[in-house]
Amino acid sequence: MKKAIYPGSFDPVTVGHMDLIMRSAKMFDELVVGVLDNYRKQCAFSVEERVEMLEVLTKDVPNIKIKAFSGLLVDFAKQEDAHIIVRGLRAITDFEYELQMAQTNRQIDGGIDTVFLTASAEYSYVSSSAVRELALFGGDYSGFVPCEIMPYIKKGFDGSR
Amino acid sequence: MKKAIYPGSFDPVTVGHMDLIMRSAKMFDELVVGVLDNYRKQCAFSVEERVEMLEVLTKDVPNIKIKAFSGLLVDFAKQEDAHIIVRGLRAITDFEYELQMAQTNRQIDGGIDTVFLTASAEYSYVSSSAVRELALFGGDYSGFVPCEIMPYIKKGFDGSR
Amino acid sequence: MKKAIYPGSFDPVTVGHMDLIMRSAKMFDELVVGVLDNYRKQCAFSVEERVEMLEVLTKDVPNIKIKAFSGLLVDFAKQEDAHIIVRGLRAITDFEYELQMAQTNRQIDGGIDTVFLTASAEYSYVSSSAVRELALFGGDYSGFVPCEIMPYIKKGFDGSR
Amino acid sequence: MKKAIYPGSFDPVTVGHMDLIMRSAKMFDELVVGVLDNYRKQCAFSVEERVEMLEVLTKDVPNIKIKAFSGLLVDFAKQEDAHIIVRGLRAITDFEYELQMAQTNRQIDGGIDTVFLTASAEYSYVSSSAVRELALFGGDYSGFVPCEIMPYIKKGFDGSR
Amino acid sequence: MKKAIYPGSFDPVTVGHMDLIMRSAKMFDELVVGVLDNYRKQCAFSVEERVEMLEVLTKDVPNIKIKAFSGLLVDFAKQEDAHIIVRGLRAITDFEYELQMAQTNRQIDGGIDTVFLTASAEYSYVSSSAVRELALFGGDYSGFVPCEIMPYIKKGFDGSR
Amino acid sequence: MKKAIYPGSFDPVTVGHMDLIMRSAKMFDELVVGVLDNYRKQCAFSVEERVEMLEVLTKDVPNIKIKAFSGLLVDFAKQEDAHIIVRGLRAITDFEYELQMAQTNRQIDGGIDTVFLTASAEYSYVSSSAVRELALFGGDYSGFVPCEIMPYIKKGFDGSR
Numbered sequence: 001m002k003k004a005i006y007p008g009s010f011d012p013v014t015v016g017h018m019d020l021i022m023r024s025a026k027m028f029d030e031l032v033v034g035v036l037d038n039y040r041k042q043c044a045f046s047v048e049e050r051v052e053m054l055e056v057l058t059k060d061v062p063n064i065k066i067k068a069f070s071g072l073l074v075d076f077a078k079q080e081d082a083h084i085i086v087r088g089l090r091a092i093t094d095f096e097y098e099l100q101m102a103q104t105n106r107q108i109d110g111g112i113d114t115v116f117l118t119a120s121a122e123y124s125y126v127s128s129s130a131v132r133e134l135a136l137f138g139g140d141y142s143g144f145v146p147c148e149i150m151p152y153i154k155k156g157f158d159g160s161r
Numbered sequence: 162m163k164k165a166i167y168p169g170s171f172d173p174v175t176v177g178h179m180d181l182i183m184r185s186a187k188m189f190d191e192l193v194v195g196v197l198d199n200y201r202k203q204c205a206f207s208v209e210e211r212v213e214m215l216e217v218l219t220k221d222v223p224n225i226k227i228k229a230f231s232g233l234l235v236d237f238a239k240q241e242d243a244h245i246i247v248r249g250l251r252a253i254t255d256f257e258y259e260l261q262m263a264q265t266n267r268q269i270d271g272g273i274d275t276v277f278l279t280a281s282a283e284y285s286y287v288s289s290s291a292v293r294e295l296a297l298f299g300g301d302y303s304g305f306v307p308c309e310i311m312p313y314i315k316k317g318f319d320g321s322r
Numbered sequence: 323m324k325k326a327i328y329p330g331s332f333d334p335v336t337v338g339h340m341d342l343i344m345r346s347a348k349m350f351d352e353l354v355v356g357v358l359d360n361y362r363k364q365c366a367f368s369v370e371e372r373v374e375m376l377e378v379l380t381k382d383v384p385n386i387k388i389k390a391f392s393g394l395l396v397d398f399a400k401q402e403d404a405h406i407i408v409r410g411l412r413a414i415t416d417f418e419y420e421l422q423m424a425q426t427n428r429q430i431d432g433g434i435d436t437v438f439l440t441a442s443a444e445y446s447y448v449s450s451s452a453v454r455e456l457a458l459f460g461g462d463y464s465g466f467v468p469c470e471i472m473p474y475i476k477k478g479f480d481g482s483r
Numbered sequence: 484m485k486k487a488i489y490p491g492s493f494d495p496v497t498v499g500h501m502d503l504i505m506r507s508a509k510m511f512d513e514l515v516v517g518v519l520d521n522y523r524k525q526c527a528f529s530v531e532e533r534v535e536m537l538e539v540l541t542k543d544v545p546n547i548k549i550k551a552f553s554g555l556l557v558d559f560a561k562q563e564d565a566h567i568i569v570r571g572l573r574a575i576t577d578f579e580y581e582l583q584m585a586q587t588n589r590q591i592d593g594g595i596d597t598v599f600l601t602a603s604a605e606y607s608y609v610s611s612s613a614v615r616e617l618a619l620f621g622g623d624y625s626g627f628v629p630c631e632i633m634p635y636i637k638k639g640f641d642g643s644r
Numbered sequence: 645m646k647k648a649i650y651p652g653s654f655d656p657v658t659v660g661h662m663d664l665i666m667r668s669a670k671m672f673d674e675l676v677v678g679v680l681d682n683y684r685k686q687c688a689f690s691v692e693e694r695v696e697m698l699e700v701l702t703k704d705v706p707n708i709k710i711k712a713f714s715g716l717l718v719d720f721a722k723q724e725d726a727h728i729i730v731r732g733l734r735a736i737t738d739f740e741y742e743l744q745m746a747q748t749n750r751q752i753d754g755g756i757d758t759v760f761l762t763a764s765a766e767y768s769y770v771s772s773s774a775v776r777e778l779a780l781f782g783g784d785y786s787g788f789v790p791c792e793i794m795p796y797i798k799k800g801f802d803g804s805r
Numbered sequence: 806m807k808k809a810i811y812p813g814s815f816d817p818v819t820v821g822h823m824d825l826i827m828r829s830a831k832m833f834d835e836l837v838v839g840v841l842d843n844y845r846k847q848c849a850f851s852v853e854e855r856v857e858m859l860e861v862l863t864k865d866v867p868n869i870k871i872k873a874f875s876g877l878l879v880d881f882a883k884q885e886d887a888h889i890i891v892r893g894l895r896a897i898t899d900f901e902y903e904l905q906m907a908q909t910n911r912q913i914d915g916g917i918d919t920v921f922l923t924a925s926a927e928y929s930y931v932s933s934s935a936v937r938e939l940a941l942f943g944g945d946y947s948g949f950v951p952c953e954i955m956p957y958i959k960k961g962f963d964g965s966r
Contacts (some may be wrong), residue, residue: 002163002188002189002190004298015213015715023274026244026274027163027274028163028242028275029163030289031738046659051317071781072777072778072781072783074783075781075783083187083188084188089260089277091579091583095256098279099279099508099769100735100769100771100774102279103281103282103639103768103769105277105771106281107769107788108778108783113184113187113188113278113630114275115188115276115278115280116250116276116277116279117274117275117276117277118263118264118275118277119257120259120264120267120448121443121444121445121446122443122444123443124443124446124586125443125582125583125587125590130583130587134591135213137554137555137558137608138178139555139557139558139591140591142592144590148676151183176809185406194929200711213468222449233455233459233461234458235461236461251905252901252904252905257413260446260447261413261449261452262860264337264447265447265452268447268465269456269461269462274937276455282765282767282768282769283765283766284765285765285768285908286765286905286908286912287907288905291905291909294877296876298876298877299877300877300879300880301913304912305912323509324485324510324512336640338621345596348566348596349485349566349567349596349598350485351485393940393942394942394944395937396944397942397944405510406508406510411578411582411599417572417578418896420601421572421601421930422896422930422932422935424601424610425601425603425604425929425930426930426935428603429930429948429949430939430944430945435506435510435600436600436601437573437598437599437600437601438598439596439597439598439599439603440581440582440585440586440597440599442589443586457600509719572752574740574744594683602929604926604929604930605926605927606746606926607747607926607929608743608748608751608926609812610744613744615751616716617716620715620716620719622716622718622719622752623752626751645831646807646832646834667918668887670918671888671889671918671920672808673807716925726830728832731902733900733921739900742923743894743923746923747923747925748927750925757828757831757832757922758923759832759920760882760894760920760921760922760923761918761919761920761921762903762907762908762919762921764828764908764911765908774871778879790865792938
């Protein structure tokens with residue numbers, strides 16, 4: 001059985017993330033979406049909220065599981081007994097950072113490999129940071145996030161700043 | 162069953178190609194290595210020689226098959242009933258071309274997706290064209306190709322030019 | 323009056339070209355689409371066919387004119403009394419080539435400047451060469467070209483090869 | 484009438500900014516230079532100082548106006564009734580960020596488009612951050628800023644740190 | 645006599661740094677490794693520790709000297725009477741930043757030039773930040789640093805966080 | 806004694822080449838400019854003409870020698886007993902190709918290393934191919950080549966096409 005991990009911050013989940021999650025779930029027998037609990041990065045949404053958003057959005061796909069993690073990605077992969085890491089590529093700067101991380105992870109644990117999927121053309125410019133920026137200044141972010149999570153974002157940014 | 166295709170010219174096969182083939186064969190249930198018979202590109206080795214080199218090198222891995230193809234990659238994938246294309250990424254210029262091809266292929270056939278693997282660091286500079294250049298001028302290409310195919314290259318470039 | 327030139331090969335015209343032409347025509351008072359007659363590049367369509375395709379597609383936009391040209395772009399711009407060149411950017415490799423050309427053109431004639439438009443996300447992977455490749459091998463290129471020019475492409479590639 | 488906006492931080496104004504402003508003012512009927520008042524970015528100069536520097540430098544060009552703004556760029560453009568955003572490109576990393584922003588802005592408001600100008604070769608390495616770094620450590624920044632604003636920089640960094 | 649400077653943070657020294665230092669020391673008559681004391685960047689190791697690590701690692705190479713510096717690199721180069729700056733390149737994003745710095749430094753002092761060396765393939769993904777990340781989370785960083793400095797890292801991260 | 810090789814086609818020599826040659830000659834004790842006699846690339850100028858142009862331009866710099874070569878660059882370097890190769894970098898696409906060549910050359914002969922210099926900002930867009938294009942169509946290339954070689958270019962392109 002081929003088990004893969006798709007790690008990220010998902011702060012918040014975008015239509016771009018969902019595109020990659022659904023495509024990955026078709027490629028591998030099981031997909032674990034790993035929600036990073038990063039003590040150094042201040043997030044707009046709590047880990048619990050981010051896990052919940054993803055659970056709502058993937059509840060109809062039986063081979064997807066949502067889990068929070070902290071620490072090194074390779075340790076999380078080992079703990080889940082997954083040998084494949086899935087990452088999205090949108091831009092060159094993504095590519096360089098991701099290439100370095102993939103090689104670092106293979107050096108640390110030779111049994112873990114990384115595959116990259118490229119964003120679908122129509123989502124290539126979508127990012128969580130754009131959603132947060134738009135939400136903060138009252139802009140229209142409805143084209144960037146799945147409609148199921150609009151209430152989370154409204155709540156998260158209501159009266160903020 | 163997850164079946165993937167790894168297409169290329171393999172003119173000749175390098176240690177970089179073999180690294181990607183072996184890593185891909187672990188990720189998917191079946192891997193078809195597609196040897197492109199491109200009427201527009203003059204190759205140093207015939208399609209038959211390139212298929213033979215790959216067969217020699219993969220004979221001990223039961224889930225790998227070697228096949229020649231011509232025409233559109235998506236047509237070959239459909240014919241093989243494979244839904245995943247595997248491609249290697251070494252550099253930015255690779256990335257842009259590959260990104261464009263992946264999006265074109267998904268536009269033509271939405272059921273076919275592409276995953277990218279990055280070259281292992283120690284093979285990141287290895288290319289078939291470097292092997293041909295070295296062979297042509299009597300340079301030492303032994304670090305670039307699997308030792309099993311050294312005789313093919315010696316034969317191919319013997320007395321050439 | 324601000325007059326701009328949008329030069330290209332248009333071999334054949336794609337939906338990506340039309341997107342840039344229509345957007346440019348809104349930005350400047352007059353737009354001359356310059357069809358390059360390049361003696362060094364073998365085209366699939368004649369200059370006359372390429373001019374005709376563009377005329378059909380822009381006949382309802384009064385501030386667009388289609389003209390063939392050969393030789394240096396700056397000489398064509400001077401002859402048309404246009405001070406602005408419009409170019410599309412899809413990828414990094416485009417960017418570098420275009421940056422070099424823009425600086426070369428300003429060095430040759432300081433009165434001529436270049437502006438860049440980026441491809442709309444949904445057309446970012448569309449290229450004339452992909453259309454030609456698909457047409458050649460019987461693939462489906464209908465999502466890549468305006469429907470008005472489908473007959474030209476069918477005719478151009480009918481029975482070819 | 485074609486009205487364009489050139490937004491930026493201008494902290495401080497460099498010879499590179501002035502090159503882009505003067506070239507843009509020739510291309511469009513009216514140019515609004517928008518000085519971003521970004522609550523998240525600590526600037527070396529106040530918004531008032533940055534507006535004043537630009538007013539001093541453009542006072543002889545009647546079709547240029549200087550205005551401060553905060554919030555979303557598309558909202559500022561709408562408020563000014565401008566349909567074109569002008570941005571400078573120096574490097575690949577600029578390109579990717581700018582491409583994403585341009586596509587985000589067109590998604591939010593389809594009536595607003597972005598054009599890019601590339602820095603003139605001789606100013607390609609000039610940046611506001613280099614000026615601040617040089618000013619801080621007593622280096623010579625006279626080749627990086629218009630001479631009219633040298634007194635502002637001297638005053639701003641006098642006795643700092 | 646050709647004297648060169650190789651500046652950096654070395655927080656901590658990696659096998660990639662040592663590769664560049666040893667290669668540079670062969671190319672020039674004298675090499676000064678400059679350890680940057682940057683008041684704006686919080687380092688994991690003190691300047692004294694970083695100088696000491698480098699001294700331990702280069703003690704057998706007579707034409708290498710280790711010195712701490714702060715302020716502008718060109719001022720440090722002038723003070724050392726060195727006319728060449730050596731920098732490593734791993735990635736495109738490095739390249740753009742380094743290109744801009746090299747041109748800025750030549751503009752400030754025309755007598756100082758910069759040469760670039762590219763990382764050896766097998767060290768292309770090694771970085772000080774990866775070492776710190778691994779050390780922080782109890783990962784295995786032994787392939788990333790010279791064994792002589794393992795005790796420094798153990799001490800620096802012992803009980804941290 | 807540190808001896809370096811600067812290889813190239815120099816078809817024809819540009820002000821950008823001369824900038825790199827003069828800067829390299831200051832960095833190393835001896836500089837051999839290697840003029841590539843490439844049987845696969847049709848040149849506008851013969852090897853003899855290209856060597857002569859460079860000799861005219863460097864006749865006052867005693868530590869520069871001009872030599873033609875064919876075959877592998879590492880073989881030429883060994884024959885000249887030079888351990889350093891100097892290459893210019895203008896753009897990202899240069900960078901990737903050059904990085905691959907540098908790593909290939911070090912793999913073939915570990916005693917040979919490559920250093921990169923970046924083009925001066927004002928010459929960053931100058932290329933031999935732009936000179937040939939301009940010469941072919943009667944454009945003004947006087948800002949791109951040293952004035953001493955203008956007669957060679959006039960002669961080379963007189964009545965061509």
